[in-house]
Amino acid sequence: MTDTYAKLANGKWTSGLFKALNLPQPVTLARFTEGSDLISGNVLIGAASNCELVKPIIHTLKDAQLTISYPNSTSKLANLNAQFNAASLQATPISLNAIAKSDRFNGIIFDASGIKTSNELSALHRFFQPVIKQLAPCSRVIVLGRPSAHIKEVSNATAQRSLEGFCRSLAKEIGKNGSTCQLIYVQPGSEMLLEAPLRFLTSAKSAYISAQVINVKPGTVEGTINSAKPLQGKTALVTGASRGIGAAIAETLARDGAHVICLDIPALKQDLEKITHRLKGNSIIADITTADAPDIIAEFVREHPLDIIVHNAGVTKDKTLARMTNNHWDVLMDINLSAMERINERLLNEDLLNEYGRIICVSSMSGIAGNFGQTNYATSKAAVIGYVDAMQTPLAAKHITINAVAPGFIETKMTAAIPFTVREAGRRMNSLKQGGKPVDVAEAIAFFAQPQAAGVTGNTIRICGQSLIGA
Structure with missing residues (x-):
């Protein structure tokens, strides 16, 4: 999605006006390109x-x-x-x-x-x-x-x-x-x-x-690492992978060498198969809230257990609490939280996540700071942070790490549909004065997923350009 304001703020003929009016002039951020690493x-x-x-x-x-x-x-x-x-x-x-x-x-x-x-x-x-x-x-x-x-x-x-x-x-x-x-x-x-x-x-x-x-924290790095392809030989499952942030996560993990299994609902089968074909991965068509979803996933990965699980699937169903129906609450909580718990429980109980595995959950800034009309969503995403904190100790016995990312305003089709004034406020209300990109979330997840990050567990990091709202 194009940030017209940023283009004007830094344009050849308009930047002087923005500077004179003391308006924010977002710097074009230098993002990762193949072959680069350290600063x-x-x-x-x-x-x-x-x-x-x-x-x-x-x-x-x-x-x-x-x-x-x-x-x-x-x-x-x-x-x-x-x-x-x-x-x-x-x-x-x-x-x-x-x-x-x-x-x-x-x-x-x-x-x-x-x-x-x-x-x-x-x-x-x-x-x-x-x-x-x-x-x-x-x-x-x-x-x-x-x-x-x-x-x-x-x-x-x-x-x-x-x-x-x-x-x-x-x-x-x-x-x-x-x-x-x-x-x-x-x-x-x-x-x-x-x-x-x-x-x-x-x-x-x-x-x-x-x-x-x-x-x-103390931890153990598994084996020797290919620094160019740190996830070489690893198998990753990404839920909600057909588009937006989920697609960027799948692409970034594949870039780093992982074999990626992409999961999404039947309604998004066509989009899911496109990205799976492009990444030479596999796809699972399933609704994670159905009773048999853990069975479907477990059977699919039984012969080749997972090394990385990324719980990205999630929805919003915004209403003020006074107008929120039971369905608005229950369906969202099941998708954003309970399904993740059920899937993890099944895979862990059957040892379908390998030793030295990685679990990465997607929370939200709403789970940290709250948001108007999102009591259900904020509750689910705050619970994700609590889950990560509580699970780090029991998982440590198998050298499995668990972490979360909490995205702020990320430029996706969903944020493109937000009314203009609200969208502009979301973009500018951070220290970098701009929205993030799906790849920014994906890069943080790829970092958590790599074997070298053995000492990083129980963390939740915000991907928000230092949002002015929240801790």
Whole structure:
């Protein structure tokens, strides 16, 4: 769907008018293209004193084609020179207070794990204040810390929890040029599992994700990985795959090497078979709410159990609560929530999801912030988040991870049908001042699905450009 406003806001003859009127001018986001991976260009790496996560950062970046800089040591910042030398990684020390106005950074990574007290939070200001205006368009800012729930000392836990407020506020300041800011909390013992989320969040695959917190936990990566095709040899089931976000998910998983089984209702059989043929996958024609749906799926995958399940199928049936019928509530809840629970229960009980499997659920911003006329939908999508949180522990015994995505305003046929004024508000009410694309949701799901993301479970990340509504 064309964003006419964005075209005018950045047009050759009209951009000056939009600027003069102080109207939003959305930056065209740099999205992933084949062959690209980590952010390219000039990356600045910094750390507070007593930093604990620089080593895995260096490990992630060591083979990338980057120009890496780090600040000269000050009283509040760590001296990184020895760590770069030990890793044989070329990096240039710079003075943060002597950076030329013409200098630009494509990425900034800061290890805040060493911050133990409120006084030490000044390291954030000392590092970021001189350089934040030097961000190039569509840059990435990543802050790393430790989850406060795993810290016994009150002052240390307090300081680490504060990083969320810092990152969310900074994301709003840098979003106007298409840049994003994320926070990664790394549990002790999971440091070498940092690579997958760090690679994802520094890449163009995370273009429409901002102000998110990803928790990395202990886990086990299965076997050797083909970095170009991380899902090679894996079988994925995607429900609601015939069009829109579901079709984009199927295409992205297939791009990464997975054999994809696409499922949708009989009424969408023709659309489903088109995408299945294009991806050289398989299709299951079924209504997930029928009593025999778990049987149909189980029998289909019995000879070749699944590695990845993506629960994307869902509907909206909007009415204010006072006008909502039993049917509006019950049918939606069955499609969006109960069917997912029944299918998972059957597949897990019969070991039809392999060890080291991945379950990814599609929630919604409505499940986080609520929405007028969507008490049923918001309830179902909030329940999806609760399901992910509750299931992470029992699934861990088989090294199975479970995560969710919560899309905001995504450009689809459904949002194209929204009245103009509501649609425009949905597009602009985020830090990036634009709607997302189905591929933005798909890229996040493909990240959760990859074997390297073994330490990422129990997470729900918003795909919303940092919506101004909700947490």
